[in-house]
Amino acid sequence: MSVTQETPVRAPRPGAEVLAEPMRSRWSPAVFATDVPVGDDELAGMLTAAAWAPSTGNTQPWAYVVTRAGTAAYDAVIASLSNGNSGWVPTAPVVIVAAALVGEWEGRKGMGDYALYDLGQSVAHLTLQAQAVGLHTHQFAGFDHEAAAAALGIPEAYRPMVGIAVGRLGGDEHVARATEGDVARHTKDRTRRGASEVGYDGVWGTPFPG
Ligand SMILES: Cc1cc2nc3c(=O)[nH]c(=O)nc-3n(C[C@H](O)[C@H](O)[C@H](O)COP(=O)(O)O)c2cc1C
Numbered sequence: 001m002s003v004t005q006e007t008p009v010r011a012p013r014p015g016a017e018v019l020a021e022p023m024r025s026r027w028s029p030a031v032f033a034t035d036v037p038v039g040d041d042e043l044a045g046m047l048t049a050a051a052w053a054p055s056t057g058n059t060q061p062w063a064y065v066v067t068r069a070g071t072a073a074y075d076a077v078i079a080s081l082s083n084g085n086s087g088w089v090p091t092a093p094v095v096i097v098a099a100a101l102v103g104e105w106e107g108r109k110g111m112g113d114y115a116l117y118d119l120g121q122s123v124a125h126l127t128l129q130a131q132a133v134g135l136h137t138h139q140f141a142g143f144d145h146e147a148a149a150a151a152l153g154i155p156e157a158y159r160p161m162v163g164i165a166v167g168r169l170g171g172d173e174h175v176a177r178a179t180e181g182d183v184a185r186h187t188k189d190r191t192r193r194g195a196s197e198v199g200y201d202g203v204w205g206t207p208f209p210g
Contacts, residue, residue: 001079001163003064010027010187010190011024011025011026011190012024012025012136013025013190013191014151015192015194016019016192018097020147020151021132022075022128022131022132023128023131025131026127026128026131026136027136027190028136028137028138028139029111029136029170029186030039030088030091030138030178030182030183030185030186031088031091031169031170031174031175031178031182031183032091032092032136032165032167032168032169032170032174033089033093033167033168033169033170033171033174034069034090034091034092034093034167034174034210035093036093036168037068037093038068038093038094038135038166038167038168040088042130042133042135043066043094043166045129045133046126046129046130046135046166047064047066047126047128048129049125049128049129049137050062050064050123050126050129051078051122052125053118053121053122053124053125054113054118054121055114055118055121055122056110056114056115056117056118057111059101059108059109059110059111059114059115059118060075060122061100061101061102061109061110061111061114061115061118061119061195062098062099062100062101062118062119062123063098063099063101063106063151063154063158064096064099064126065096065097065099065154066094066096067094067095067096067097067152068093068094069092069093069094071075073152074095075139076147076148076151076152077089077097077143077148077151077152077163078090078095078149079147079151080143080144080145080147080151081140081142081143082142082143082144084142085140085142085143085163087178087179087181087182088138088165088182088185088186089138089140089163089165090176091137091165091167091174091178091182092138092165092166092167093097093167094165094166095126095165095166096124096126096163096164096165097149097152097154097160097162097163097164098119098120098122098126098160098162098163098164099119099149099158099159099160099161099163100115100119100155100159100161101115101157101158102115102116102158102160103154103156103157103158104157105157105158116159119161120129120161121159123139123164125166126156126166127139130166132197134168135166135167135168136166136167136168136169137164137165137166137177138164138165138167139162139163139164140162140163140165141161141162141163143163145159145160148163148187163195170185170186180197195208195210196208196209196210
């Protein structure tokens with residue numbers, strides 16, 4: 001069976017049937033359809049979802065720099081990637097750098113550590129909006145944050161936290177061009193600790209039933 005035929009069983013996973021869409025279908029591929037562009041309307045929808053996330057005191061301490069393959073900005077992000085990410089990230093036609101407001105910028109401030117919390121929640125909304133319109137995302141921390149910030153003109157008040165590869169799921173022809181390591185990353189088993197392991201019932205240590 002080909003990788004592509006197998007991929008639908010990667011999401012949802014057994015035990016995840018209770019999840020509503022698009023959480024149920026979301027997963028992070030390492031092989032994207034490089035040659036299929038992402039529309040500006042789709043990207044605008046993702047940024048709108050990110051903007052409508054809740055945040056501490058409605059401070060909205062986030063910013064996103066969208067880069068498209070074939071531009072100097074995209075190439076600069078690719079050049080900043082860690083070794084482990086340098087094979088698969090460039091298969092995505094769009095890479096977004098997400099940054100949190102940790103200082104003061106144009107009269108706005110985040111709320112200390114909550115700026116990082118708020119950015120994560122905003123990114124979650126962005127990724128789920130992407131999934132809902134048939135796109136996939138894969139976040140990555142493995143890049144030179146300072147180099148990327150300098151190349152993209154991100155001010156010091158904003159801390160780059162994560163890159164987000166965006167595109168459509170790669171087909172067999174894309175998988176065939178990927179390295180063995182990236183195919184392994186693409187097809188690795190997805191596991192989670194269960195609800196009764198992460199949730200306690202009333203008091204710490206008493207597993208939530210189910
Ligand atoms: C903040 C953050 C940083 C991550 N960094 C990397 C990374 O540098 N390279 C990578 O391949 N995946 C990275 N990931 C992806 C995770 O490994 C992935 O989300 C996790 O294994 C769960 O898989 P799933 O998204 O398919 O459910 C990162 C995810 C997050 C949220």
